[in-house]
Amino acid sequence: MVTDLQDRRILITGSSTGIGAAVAQAYARLGAIVTVHYNASREQAEALVQAIRADGGRVHLVGGDVSRSAEATRIVDEAAAAMGGLDVLVNNAGALVKRAPLEQVDDALYDQVMDLNVRSVVVASQAAVKHMKAGGCGSIIHTSSVAARNGGGPGALLYAGAKAFVLNATRNMAKEFAGNNIRVNGVSPGVISTPFHDRYSTPEILENMRKTIPMARIGDPVDCTGAYIFFASDQLSSYITGQVLEVNGGQFMA
Numbered sequence: 001m002v003t004d005l006q007d008r009r010i011l012i013t014g015s016s017t018g019i020g021a022a023v024a025q026a027y028a029r030l031g032a033i034v035t036v037h038y039n040a041s042r043e044q045a046e047a048l049v050q051a052i053r054a055d056g057g058r059v060h061l062v063g064g065d066v067s068r069s070a071e072a073t074r075i076v077d078e079a080a081a082a083m084g085g086l087d088v089l090v091n092n093a094g095a096l097v098k099r100a101p102l103e104q105v106d107d108a109l110y111d112q113v114m115d116l117n118v119r120s121v122v123v124a125s126q127a128a129v130k131h132m133k134a135g136g137c138g139s140i141i142h143t144s145s146v147a148a149r150n151g152g153g154p155g156a157l158l159y160a161g162a163k164a165f166v167l168n169a170t171r172n173m174a175k176e177f178a179g180n181n182i183r184v185n186g187v188s189p190g191v192i193s194t195p196f197h198d199r200y201s202t203p204e205i206l207e208n209m210r211k212t213i214p215m216a217r218i219g220d221p222v223d224c225t226g227a228y229i230f231f232a233s234d235q236l237s238s239y240i241t242g243q244v245l246e247v248n249g250g251q252f253m254a
Contacts, residue, residue: 002030002229002233002235002236003235004233004234004235005027005030005031005032005229005232005233006030006031006032007031007032007033008027008031008032008033008087008088008232009032009033009035009080009083009084009085009086009087009088010027010032010033010034010035010086010087010088010089010090010232011034011035011037011062011075011076011079011080011083011086011088011089011090011128012024012027012034012035012036012037012090012092013037013066013075013089013090013091013092013093013120013124014037014038014039014066014092014093014094014143015036015037015038015045015048015090015092016036016037016038016039016041016042016044016045016048017041017044017048017194017195018192018194018195018196018221019092019143019189019192019194019221019224020036020037020090020092020093021036021044021048021221022221022222022224022225023090023092023221023224023225023228024036024048024052024059025048025051025052025055025057026222026225026228026229027228027229027232028052028055028057028058028059029055029057030229032058032088032232033058033059033060033083034052034057034058034059034060035059035060035061035062035079035082035083036048036049036052036059036060036061036062037061037062037063037064037066037075037079037093038061038062038063039063039064039065039066039093042063045061045063046061049061060079060082060083062075062078062079062082063075066093066116066120066123066124067112067115067116067119067120068115069119069123072119072120072123072124072127073123073124073126073127075124076089076124076127076128076131077127077131080128080131085131085134085135086128086131086132086135086138087132087135087137087138087139088138088139088140088141088232089124089125089128089132089138089139089140089141090141090143090228090232091120091121091124091125091140091141091142091143091166092143093116093120094116094117094120094143094145094162094163094166095113095116095117095159095196095199096113096156096159096196096200097109097112097113097116097158097159098155098200099153099154099155099156099200100155100157100158101154101155101157102157104155105157105158109158110158113158113159113162114158114162117159117162117163117165117166118162118165118166121142121166121169122169125140125173125184128140129177129180129182132180132182133180133182136181137180137181137182137234138180138181138182138183139182139183139184139185139231139232139234140173140177140182140183140184140185141184141185141186141187141228141231141232142166142167142169142170142184142185142186142187142244143166143186143187143188143189144163144164144166144167144170144186144187144188144244145159145160145163145188145189146188146189146190146191146246146248146251146252147159147160147163148160148163148164148166148167148188149167149188149246149252149254150251150252153201153205153209154205163188166186167186167188167244170184170185170186170242170243170244171242174241174242175242178241183231183237183238183240183241184241184242185231185237185240185241185242185243185244185245186243186244186245187224187227187228187231187244187245187247188244188245188246188247188248189219189224189247189248190213190219190246190247190248190249190251190252191206191209191210191213191218191219191248191249191251192218192219192220192221192223192224193218193219193220193221194221197218206218209251212251213248213249213250213251214249214250214251215249215250216249217249219247219248219249223247224247227245227247230245231245
C-alpha cells in the first residue's frame with residue numbers, strides 16, 4: 001500500500017479526460033491534494049472534480065492554455081497557491097492537433113504542435129521547480145508517447161518529434177535538478193483508449209495499431225495510473241530519476 005502520497009500536492013496538466021483524469025482520481029484516492037487542469041474541456045473537468053469530491057478526495061480546478069508561456073506559469077502558480085505548495089507536477093497536456101503528411105505541414109501547425117507538447121513542458125517545469133526548491137524536494141513526471149520511440153502513426157511527424165523531445169528533456173532535467181532533490185521521470189503510454197484517438201484515429205488505424213501489440217488489446221487509461229503513482233512516490237522510487245517507463249502492452253520494448 002502506498003502511504004506517502006497522503007497530503008502530497010499534485011498538479012496534473014491536461015487532466016479533464018483520458019489518462020490525466022484517471023491519474024487525478026488515482027492520486028486523490030491515495031490521499032493527495034490534486035489540482036485538475038483543463039483548457040477546452042471545462043465541462044468534463046468540472047464533472048471530474050465533482051466525482052473526486054464525491055469519493056472523498058481533495059481537489060482544485062484551474063483552467064488555461066499551457067501552450068502559452070504566461071498561461072502555463074499562471075496555471076502552475078495558481079495551483080500551488082490553492083494547495084499551499086507543489087510537490088508533484090505531471091506534465092500531461094498534449095495533442096497531435098491533426099494528422100498531416102510532411103507536404104501538408106506548415107508554420108501554423110508546427111507552432112501549434114510544438115507549443116502544446118514542448119513549450120508547455122519547458123515552461124510549466126520552470127514554474128514548478130521554483131515551488132519545489134522552496135519546499136526542498138519534488139517530483140516532475142512528463143508524459144511522452146510510444147510515438148517518440150517508433151515514429152508514430154500516419155501523419156504524426158510533428159507529434160512524434162515533440163514527444164521525443166519530452167523523452168530526452170526528462171533525462172536532461174533529471175541531471176539538472178538531482179542536486180535540488182527533485183526527481184524527473186516520464187511515462188510513455190502506447191495506444192490507449194482516450195479522446196485522443198477518438199479525435200485523431202479512425203477505427204482502421206486503431207485496428208492496425210492493435211495488431212502490433214503483443215497483448216492484443218488497446219490500453220485503458222487506468223492501465224497507466226500505476227506508473228504515475230510509482231514516480232510520484234518516494235516510498236517506491238526515491239532512487240529513480242531520468243527514467244521513462246513504457247506502458248504499451250509490449251508494442252515497444254526498450
